[in-house]
Amino acid sequence: MATREEILSAAQRHLISEPTASLGDLASAAGIGRATLHRHFASRDELLVEIAERSLDRWQERLDHVDVEAVAASGDGERIRACLIELMHAYVLDAEEFGVALTDHVATHTRALRERCDALLDREVLLHAAGQETGVLRRDVPARWIGHAVYGLLVAARDALEAGDVARRDLPDLVLTTLVDGVSA
Amino acid sequence: MATREEILSAAQRHLISEPTASLGDLASAAGIGRATLHRHFASRDELLVEIAERSLDRWQERLDHVDVEAVAASGDGERIRACLIELMHAYVLDAEEFGVALTDHVATHTRALRERCDALLDREVLLHAAGQETGVLRRDVPARWIGHAVYGLLVAARDALEAGDVARRDLPDLVLTTLVDGVSA
DNA sequence: CTCGTGTGAGACATTTGTGTCTCAAACGAG
DNA sequence: CTCGTTTGAGACACAAATGTCTCACACGAG
Structure with missing residues (x-):
């Protein structure tokens, strides 16, 4: 049962x-x-919407837990860096259980869900922008692009894990360093 | 007509x-x-399979065009770097027209297509590994993860372009630098 | 002009999955 | 044990999309 x-x-x-x-x-x-x-x-749609909402809830919890607006407003580079790292690690851990919402059609194309997602992304992009202003993140790329890059690497993480190409325990640091440092030597 | x-x-x-x-x-x-x-x-499946195959054809053409195996085997770091850059730029340009295959279920779950995709990825990962050996790419991440990261950033590029968050002409360099240098300052 | 070919609208058949419901059986509480 | 509730299998209805086909019309070649 x-x-x-x-x-x-x-x-x-x-x-x-x-x-x-x-x-x-x-x-x-x-x-x-x-x-x-x-x-x-009651329906397939209700199930999928609820799954998507759970994923957004988890994302929201992550942002709330670190009090992302306060961190962004602090202007404290070290605090912002630590917050970014904490969030990124948390997202990678979440991708295993909630990763379907990254690419599910209901999640990505339902108006209300899309709007909620955009609102959460706006909150996060605040942090990216604060990172740029405090010199933690580079300024020569749009803050919103950083949000997309985070998303793309989470999709990659989910798929790499699913394909068995990467060890679960390595994944958080791997994704974080790829985002932060890139792949050049 | x-x-x-x-x-x-x-x-x-x-x-x-x-x-x-x-x-x-x-x-x-x-x-x-x-x-x-x-x-x-004849059927929806035939249409989708053909779309997926076209995308794989394009990817294959890209790898053939740069003669990826010869570049990887050359052991010439500069040549490898230039090849990686050329491929990445080409992939981003392709994402606009062929990006559906990145996440379409038929493309990602049909056995024959999956196998062909894995074979092309293997060729590309050869180049990543050569990049690592010649000091162009970092060695502390799995070569295969680099392939996943490329994929993830292409999904991001497609979506950022679709969302109008990034200017088309900026995208190739933006994606390349994010992959290569990351987002840290 | 005629004629052959291709086309799109529309009708119809089929398929697959979803939604709805029944009922015998299982289960747990008392 | 009885009894109320929950469950899953299965039957059936429904819906949307796909697959199949017809036919009047459009179009271009000769």
Whole structure:
């Protein structure tokens, strides 16, 4: 017997490797029957929206936890750097469980979700911009591009992990250093 | 009247912003009727597979054009660096037209396409490894991770361009420098 | 002009997955 | 043990998209 949370967790993990899985497949992945899945979620869309919202909730929690606005407003370069590092590590850890939302069509194309995502990205870009002003991050690239680069490397992290190309324990530092230092020698 | 190539081009561009577009939508995007689309492609799957194959063809052409194996085997750091830069620029330009294949389910989950993609990635990772050996690229990250990072930044580039967050003419250098130098100051 | 060919709209059949519901069985509480 | 609740399998309805086909019309070649 699976709780609603357990169903959501199982579904979102299954969707990472099988993005077009049927509701029957998702029910099986959660160890329940399809009728039971429907008792919890009225439709496929409701399930996918809720998965996307959980991912946005997690992102929001990450930003809240570090109090991103206060850090950005502090003007303290070291504090901003530490915050960026903490966030990046946290995102990489999250990508394993929540990574489906990075590329799922419902998550990326539903108006309300898109708007919520943009709002969270704006908060984060505040931090990137503060990093640029305090000399932590380079100024010659748009702050918003940094947000995209973070996103792209998270997609890469999710896929590298899924493909077994990278060890789970290496991934946070690997992604962080790739973002921060790049790949040149 | 659209040629087969024109239909493919229109479809793959439309799919970037509307990944779940119906065949009717894709036909409209190409300026033809759905019956005509079916005269060219027996099924949706055939259309999507062909789009994916075109993208892989382009990637292959890029690798062939620079003769990636010869460059990797040359042991010449400068030559390798120039080749990496040339490829990266080319990939970013390609992302606008061929970017759908980066995340399309048919492209990423069809066995034969997956295998072809892995083979091309292997060729490219040869170059990354050669870059590491010659001191162009850092050695403390897996060569294969560099391939993933390239992929992730291309997804980011496609989306940033689609979102209008970055100017088209700035994108190649922006992506390259993010990959090479990272975002730290 | 005629004629052959290609086209798109539309009708219809099929498919797949989703949504809805029933019911026998399982399960846990008392 | 009984009884109320939950469950999953399975049947069925529905919907959207795909696949198939027809036919009137458009178009270009001769």
